[in-house]
Amino acid sequence: MKTPELSVVIPVYNEAAGLSALFDRLYKALDALALPYEVIFVNDGSQDQSAALLADQFRAQPNSTRVILLNGNYGQHMAILAGFEAARGEIIVTLDADLQNPPEEIGKLVQKMREGHDYVGTIRHQRQDSLWRRKASRAMNQLRERITHIRMTDQGCMMRAYSRHIVDTINRCAHGVEVALVVTHQDNPAENIWFDSVAAVAAEHRLPTLMPTDGHASELLAAVRAANPDFIFSFYYRHMLNPELLALARQGAFNMHGSLLPKYRGRVPVNWAIVQGETQTGATLHEMTAKPDAGAIVAQTAVPILPDDTAAQVFNKVTVAAEQTLWNSLPALLSGTAPRLPNILAKGSYCGxxxxxxxxxDWHQPAQTIYNLIRAVAPPYPGAFTEIHGKRLVIARARLVAVDQLTCPDLPSGLQIVDNTLFGICGDGRAIVIHDLQHQGRSISSAELTEMTNT
Structure with a gap:
């Protein structure tokens, strides 16, 4: 998908009855503009079928449609802010979902924005609100005019256009926070990158960025000192930072770790939690010290690990938990009242x-142990593997068979084909059904496995 020039942000709350008409008119109007665009629907905890209809629309037009699902009804303002955070266009237009704002008018806003304006507002000539709402709006307008001596008609009209600069400023000011410097690593073309590039995201938001090869580099220390930070936040940064650098943050340096500390300190905590058969993990915001993941805990958010979750699925949950943890902690951090809870290392663990x-x-191990390993390193991670005649076979997708469904005490451990279905027979006699077995990145069939085994 090309980087959009135009982003249209639409908050949605219980609008199922009118969404079909909105889709029909909106996309026709945007296609007529002949410019790259994206539509961002923010479902604000709708209790009707809005979310399902938005999902259908995404499937119908995935290249131009994005859907944000909020886990509650937070109100129109918060829904718009969520859309702003996701918007990538140079021009951002907001629109109500009830068609009181004609989508056919978006082109006029775009034209005005191209003339160099930072913001363009609109006025509804024929409002379709209830009598009570019109009277309340009129009273509010009169009160505001008396206080500010500024005449502004129809402030509540949602059809507005904003420049990229204005939206970036709004995003940075959500908690009164300015990002003075982003430090990340150079993207490696040879690396299997399945997450967004930090450098690319920083460039989109026009944030100053530094990519040192070493966390102890003198240029890094100088750049952070020049930024004069109140806070330093680390999110999965790949290098250790020295105490001299951490001390530059007047109000503290904090790291977001992908586990419920003190458990699973160290590397790849999500993968280790699944390997060990945990049913819960989470995100922890903690103070940074010279020792990794050892500082006092500010806040934690837990997430479940379901029996069939893969590491990628759990990682996505932990990412959301990390966002919630940081967002909820920022007010207390800014005011200097954030808690510092003990991080008792003796009660936890460290993983390399x-x-x-x-x-x-090792097919001699119990089925649950093997299945945990498969889930923990399933693609996009390198994958759990076995070998036949020196050929590495990766189990990309599998499912543990229930105890009462299939046991194979008479079959030897390892890969077996039963009724044209591929199984992994484990040391305790239980089986794992293998849905996707790969060799050199390509899925292979049971017949191909048989041929490979007999070769």
Whole structure:
């Protein structure tokens, strides 16, 4: 998808009855503009079928449609802010979902914005609100005019256009926070990157960025000192930072760790939690010290690990938990009242980095242990693997068979084909049904496995 020139942000709350008409008129109007665009629908906790209809629309036009699902009804203002955070266009237009704002008028806003304006507002000539709402709006307008001596008609009209600069400023001011410097790593083209590039996101938001090869580099220390930070936040940064740099943050340096500390300190905590069969993990915001993941805890948010969750699925949950943890903690951090809870290392654990070789399956182990490993390193991670005649076979997708459904005490451990279905037979006699077995990145069939085994 091309980077959009235009982003249209539409908050949605219980609008199922009118969404079909909105889709029909909106996309026709945007297509007529002949410019790259995206539509961002923010479902604000609707209790009708709005979310399902938005999902259908995304499937129908995935290249130009994005959907944000809020987990509650937070109000129109918060829904708009959520849309602003996701918007990528140079021009951002907001629109009500009830068609009181004609989408056919968006082109006029775009034209005015191209003339160099930072903001363009609109006025409804024929409002379709209730009598009570019109009277309340008129009274509010009169009160505001008396206080500010500024005449402004129809302030509540949602059809507005904003420049990229204005939206970036709004996003940075959500909690009164300015990002003075982003420090990240150089993107490696050879790396299997399945997450957004920090450098690219920073560039989109026009944030100053530094990419040192070493967390102890003198240029990094100088740049952070020049930024004169109140806070330093680290989110999965790949290098250790020295105490001299951490001390530059007047109000503290904090790291977001992907586990419920003190458990699973160290590397790849999500993967380790699944390997160990945990049913819960989460995100922890903590003070940074010279020792990794050892500082006092500010806040934590837990997420469940379901029996069939893969590491990628849990990672996505932890990412949301991290966002919630930071957002909820910022007011207290800014006011200097954030708690510092003990991080008792003796009650936790420390885990090192994992290597692709750690995904080798020992079929003599119990089925649950093997299944945990498969889930923990499933793609986009390197994958759990076994070998046949020196050929590495990766189990990309599988499911643990229930105890009462299939046990195979007479079959030897390892890969087996039963009724043309591929299984992994484990040391305790239980089986894992394998839905996707790959060799050199390509899925292979049971017949291909048989041929490979007999070769």
């Amino acid at each position: 980095a994992r290597k692709p070789e750690d995904g080798r399956i």
